[in-house]
Amino acid sequence: MTERLTPRETHANLDSAQDLAARASVIAAANGLFYARGIHAVGMDELRAASGVPLKRLYRIFPSKDAIVEAVLLDWRRLWSAGIGAAVDAAAEPKDRLLAIYDFLAGWFGSEGFRGCAFVNSFGELGAQSGRVAEIVREQKAGFQEFVFKLAAEAGAPPGLGPQLAILAEGAITTAAISGSVEPARQARAAAEILIGAAVPPLAVKSV
Amino acid sequence: MTERLTPRETHANLDSAQDLAARASVIAAANGLFYARGIHAVGMDELRAASGVPLKRLYRIFPSKDAIVEAVLLDWRRLWSAGIGAAVDAAAEPKDRLLAIYDFLAGWFGSEGFRGCAFVNSFGELGAQSGRVAEIVREQKAGFQEFVFKLAAEAGAPPGLGPQLAILAEGAITTAAISGSVEPARQARAAAEILIGAAVPPLAVKSV
DNA sequence: TGGAGCAGAGAACGAGCGTTCTCTCCAGTT
DNA sequence: AACTGGAGAGAACGCTCGTTCTCTGCTCCA
Known part of the structure; x- marks a missing residue:
């Protein structure tokens, strides 16, 4: 179960952990913004700014x-x-x-x-x-x-x-x-x- | 009260009556479309098509x-x-x-x-x-x-x-x-x- | 230490929308 | 009959937004 990981694999895993944290951050930000102002009214750029997650990563985690x-x-x-x-x-x-x-x-x-x-x-x-x-x-x-x-x-x-x-x-x-x-x-x-x-x-x- | 109207004034009055009819038509169309699909989802062009009122007249009757x-x-x-x-x-x-x-x-x-x-x-x-x-x-x-x-x-x-x-x-x-x-x-x-x-x-x- | 690959920032793109503009045509006046 | 004013159709404009692309720089491997 606990296999050895090459540094690159470790890096990949850390990326996953970062993705998880980013995911949580995006959801938390979107939660507040969508509730306060409605869904259309909040753009992706505002979501990026509020969550601190760059657009590229954001689109890697969520397809749309x-x-x-x-x-x-x-x-x-x-x-x-x-x-x-x-x-x-x-x-x-x-x-x-x-x-x-x-x-x-x-x-x-x-x-x-x-x-x-x-x-x-x-x-x-x-x-x-x-x-x-x-x-x-x-x-x-x-x-x-x-x-x-x-x-x-x-x-x-x-x-x-x-x-x-x-x-x-x-x-x-x-x-x-x-x-x-x-x-x-x-x-x-x-x-x-x-x-x-x-x-x-x-x-x-x-x-x- | 019942003044004589020049033909142009009569025409102007008919325009008002047309505007009134157009207004009613727009509201009726918008009523159905907004209710069924939401407000953002219905564009001005769709409103024009559904009401039969040209865009120009539409914007004369309603400012926005x-x-x-x-x-x-x-x-x-x-x-x-x-x-x-x-x-x-x-x-x-x-x-x-x-x-x-x-x-x-x-x-x-x-x-x-x-x-x-x-x-x-x-x-x-x-x-x-x-x-x-x-x-x-x-x-x-x-x-x-x-x-x-x-x-x-x-x-x-x-x-x-x-x-x-x-x-x-x-x-x-x-x-x-x-x-x-x-x-x-x-x-x-x-x-x-x-x-x-x-x-x-x-x-x-x-x-x- | 040189190179490969990926992350971040933000520009770019394409679509959709509200609004305005242009062009054509017709009715009514002289 | 020529002219003027306005109506209609739809193209055009400017903006926003979702999504993608480009460029720069850094980090990790050999």
């Missing part, structure tokens, strides 16, 4: 801008899953885990540079032209629906609750993005509490 | 493409208000008027060429670059919130219900656009029924 867009979408998916997963896992009770979604949203909406759902924005901008973008966005949204669905099931709710809570979250994101207010998160949370209460009668009622 | 975008956004607002207004007015009972929103959405989601909310799409594509676009979209969404708020008030609901129902509608639109399904309208409707029921206890309860 489309490939960068795809990589960034996948990175957004990873970040979103990690963020909301951590927020939900910080709660123990099934109902609190559901409500943690909206608390997570409130924090996000209030954060610097919040500009709505990156997937929805990309879909609006490129979904009609790029099948790959539309596909990734669909997968992301289906994954979130599934995530909420499972949390709802763990709370003992009937299957109808999951989609309702997911729609509330989606609507809160869009509304917050356009209005620039954090309120939609609280409003969605209040609605979710009512829907959860209606779907999962509290045990306390039975014991009374 | 941005002006066309703005006119189309205002047209979308008019169409949306008229559509949802008619749907709501077809119902008499306050609660039914609220629920009519989601039935209207179901019909829209199932219609040919549905691609989500034109305002949200435009906002995602241009909101970061064009302050005017962002402004119109914000106004449109604020207007819809107000519309739902008034309907909720007429149903005797506390002020919290309006935003919740608006968020549900918004979430349903986005979810339907990405998933391509009509289901979100039904799911949002079901959630709305529960929220309305919780906010406005039925009179029947009092009479029992």
Whole structure:
């Protein structure tokens, strides 16, 4: 497994490591720029300047801008899953885990540079032209629906609750993005509490 | 008031009428093309071909493409208000008027060429670059919130219900656009029924 | 130490777009 | 009937952007 490498091979390996670092740098830069300003609005030269990766190397790592867009979408998916997963896992009770979604949203909406759902924005901008973008966005949204669905099931709710809570979250994101207010998160949370209460009668009622 | 016009003035007036017709034709064409494919993706030449209005006249009527975008956004607002207004007015009972929103959405989601909310799409594509676009979209969404708020008030609901129902509608639109399904309208409707029921206890309860 | 090859910087290229210009033709005036 | 003003068609212009190419210089092997 651990073979001897000639100096040239070592050099080649170092190149790969550099490529990996450059790749990460490009994705990080593109992530921020695409989210803040949209995808067409950010040119390759700006990406080069922001990432510090020369154009030549950039095109060696990614065959085209489309490939960068795809990589960034996948990175957004990873970040979103990690963020909301951590927020939900910080709660123990099934109902609190559901409500943690909206608390997570409130924090996000209030954060610097919040500009709505990156997937929805990309879909609006490129979904009609790029099948790959539309596909990734669909997968992301289906994954979130599934995530909420499972949390709802763990709370003992009937299957109808999951989609309702997911729609509330989606609507809160869009509304917050356009209005620039954090309120939609609280409003969605209040609605979710009512829907959860209606779907999962509290045990306390039975014991009374 | 009804002055005599020289033939040249008459001609000038006819020109104005032609401009009006051309304006309507351009907006109608742009409306369909922008919605289906996005705004950057549609060039002025395509707009000329689709509307039948020569480029020269087009630029006499609208100073720039941005002006066309703005006119189309205002047209979308008019169409949306008229559509949802008619749907709501077809119902008499306050609660039914609220629920009519989601039935209207179901019909829209199932219609040919549905691609989500034109305002949200435009906002995602241009909101970061064009302050005017962002402004119109914000106004449109604020207007819809107000519309739902008034309907909720007429149903005797506390002020919290309006935003919740608006968020549900918004979430349903986005979810339907990405998933391509009509289901979100039904799911949002079901959630709305529960929220309305919780906010406005039925009179029947009092009479029992 | 001489040479080979690759990296980086940035110019160059080609396509697409918004906008303007030119040329031709026709309607209406004198 | 000659002329003028404007309309239409489409070429042209200038700019941006994705992508590729060229040139310079450095680093690693013999």
